[in-house]
C-alpha cells in the first residue's frame with residue numbers, strides 16, 4: 274500500500290498541481306455548490322484533468338479511482354482550491370451527495386459502477402428530492418414508485434433540481450409504500466436520467482441563468498437494482514445526504530470570503546467607518562464559522578449551524594457588496610449577479626428557518642414544533 278503523505282507535503286503538491294493548471298488555463302474558476310451552465314464544459318474538462326492526473330476523490334478508496342487519503346487531506350485540497358479561486362469538484366450533487374451516499378449505503382456493484390465514473394466526469398448527478406408540495410416538509414413527498422416485477426413504475430414531479438438538464442443520473446426519493454407513516458414509506462433510488470417517460474424542463478431564474486429544472490415522470494420503468502439502501506429505508510439514506518449538504522461549509526469558504534472582502538474594498542475606492550464596521554463584522558462571522566468547523570466540523574449536530582451561518586453570511590456579504598458599489602450594482606455587474614443569487618442560498622439545502630428549527634429542537638432542547646401528521 275502506498276504511503277500516506279503528510280498534510281504539509283500534500284498541501285505543497287496540491288498547490289503546485291493547481292498552480293500549473295491555472296497557468297495552462299485548464300483549471301475551472303470557482304463557482305460554489307451548483308455548476309452554472311456557462312462553465313459546464315470547462316468544469317467537465319477540469320474534473321477529467323484532475324482524475325487523469327490522479328487528483329480526484331482525495332479521501333475516496335483507490336479501488337474506485339480515488340486517492341485513498343484522509344478527510345483532512347480532502348480539507349486541504351479544498352483550501353488550496355479556494356486560495357487559487359478554482360472549483361474543487363464538478364458539482365456537489367455528484368462528488369459529495371451521491372458519492373458519499375453510495376460509499377455509505379451502496380452494494381459492491383453500485384460502488385463499482387458509479388464511483389469511478391463520477392470521479393472521471395462520465396456521470397454528472399442531480400438531486401431529485403424537492404417537489405411542488407414537499408420542500409421543507411420533505412417527508413410529504415408524493416412521487417410514487419410502485420413495484421412491478423423487476424421494476425418500479427415511477428410517476429410524479431420534482432422541482433428545483435439543480436443541474437438536471439446536464440445530469441446522467443439523479444439521486445431520487447420516492448414513495449414506495451403509502452400505507453406506512455410518511456417518513457417510513459420512502460425509498461432512495463439511483464435514477465438513470467435517460468429512461469423513457471422522464472422529461473426535464475429548465476427553470477429561468479431571476480439571475481437570467483437556468484441552473485435548476487422541473488423533472489416529470491410518467492410511467493418510468495426503473496430497474497429494481499436502482500434502490501440504494503433498504504426498500505422503505507430511504508429517509509435514513511437521505512438524512513445522511515442532507516447532513517453532507519449542510520455541513521460542507523468550512524475553512525475553505527473563509528479563504529474565499531477573505532478574498533472577496535479584499536476585492537470589495539479595492540473595488541469601492543474608499544470605505545467609510547460604517548461600511549468598515551460592517552466588513553469587520555462579516556469577517557468575524559467568517560472566522561467564527563472557520564473555528565467552529567475546525568473544532569467540530571465532523572459532528573452531525575453542527576451541520577445545521579454551519580448551513581445557517583454560511584448562507585446568512587453569503588446573503589449579508591452580497592448586500593454589503595452592492596451597497597459599497599452603489600447604483601452600479603443595480604445594473605449589470607458581478608455584485609448584481611450576487612445580489613440576485615444570494616437569496617436562493619438561504620433556501621437551497623433547507624431554508625434558514627428550518628435550520629433554526631432544527632438547532633432549537635436538537636441542540637438547544639426546545640419543545641418540538643407541533644406536527645399535524647407523522
Ligand SMILES: Cc1cc2nc3c(=O)[nH]c(=O)nc-3n(C[C@H](O)[C@H](O)[C@H](O)COP(=O)(O)OP(=O)(O)OC[C@H]3O[C@@H](n4cnc5c(N)ncnc54)[C@H](O)[C@@H]3O)c2cc1C
Nearest residue numbers: 400401402403408409433434435617620621622623624626
Ligand atoms: C438555488 C436552489 C437550488 C436548489 N437545488 C435543489 C436540488 O438540486 N434538488 C432538490 O431536491 N431541491 C433543491 N432546492 C429546493 C430546496 O431544497 C427547497 O426550496 C427548500 O427545501 C424549501 O422548500 P420549498 O421551496 O418547498 O419552500 P416551503 O417549504 O414551501 O417554505 C416556504 C417558506 O416557509 C418557511 N417554512 C416552511 N416550513 C416552516 C416551518 N416549519 N417553520 C418555519 N418556517 C417554515 C420556509 O423557510 C420558507 O421561507 C433548491 C432550492 C434553491 C433555492
